[in-house]
Amino acid sequence: MALCDTVQAAHKDIEVTNVSKRDRILDAAEALFAERGFDGVTLRQIASSAGVDVALANYHFGKKLELFNAVFERRAALLNQSRLDALRKVQAEQADSGPSVEQIIEAFLRPLELTQETADPGWRHYLALIAYVNNSTYWGKRMMSKLFDDLVQEFIAALRQALPTASDQDLYWCYHNLSGALTLTLAQTERIDTLSGGLCQSSDFQAAYDHMIPFVAAGFRKVCGANAS
Structure with a gap:
């Protein structure tokens, strides 16, 4: 496989992984917000439920309010x-x-x-x-x-x-x-x-x-x- 093909494949894998993790964060947030409400859950708890680091949740969504909005709009x-x-x-x-x-x-x-x-x-x-x-x-x-x-x-x-x-x-x-x-x-x-x-x-x-x-x-x-x- 040519080097450019290898790099493109690696980038594609990274994109799929990021999308998958982003969706996992949304899914976890959706379940926890539905069960506990906005004030009953922290961003760290959502990240833990999604199996990702809280820094990644911050990267994709910023504050908890932005994540709540993204979940509700999705x-x-x-x-x-x-x-x-x-x-x-x-x-x-x-x-x-x-x-x-x-x-x-x-x-x-x-x-x-x-x-x-x-x-x-x-x-x-x-x-x-x-x-x-x-x-x-x-x-x-x-x-x-x-x-x-x-x-x-x-x-x-x-x-x-x-x-x-x-x-x-x-x-x-x-x-x-x-x-x-x-x-x-x-x-x-x-x-x-x-x-x-x-x-x-x-x-x-x-x-x-x-x-x-x-x-x-x-x-x-x-x-x-x-x-x-």
């Missing part, structure tokens, strides 16, 4: 796109009459179930982290608004068409209640496990969304207009 675009794709699909399928409230709510929620049921545990950690952020007076407005408001407005617009007599105030309050139910589901606190004596489980994502979708749709109908589609 999967947001993919999650948003999957939900937007689901909305566009049902809008295309119901082009004449427009999608029903149930179909819109399902497009908003069902992609979350599918990500929670994947083999990648990182998605469950990420969605639990969303619950943590969404429930925080400090993080909620700053981070949720930045990454998710545009998507939410797309769904509000679709619901506005399905509920033409609804006031914007009612639509936003209904979304507020949807967000609360979703946050508790994403958090997987096991509260329902204890309350139901094991009859229901917070890890049963299909059951959670199967119940949440008609429940939320009925709430929108009741508050925003019983005669809507």
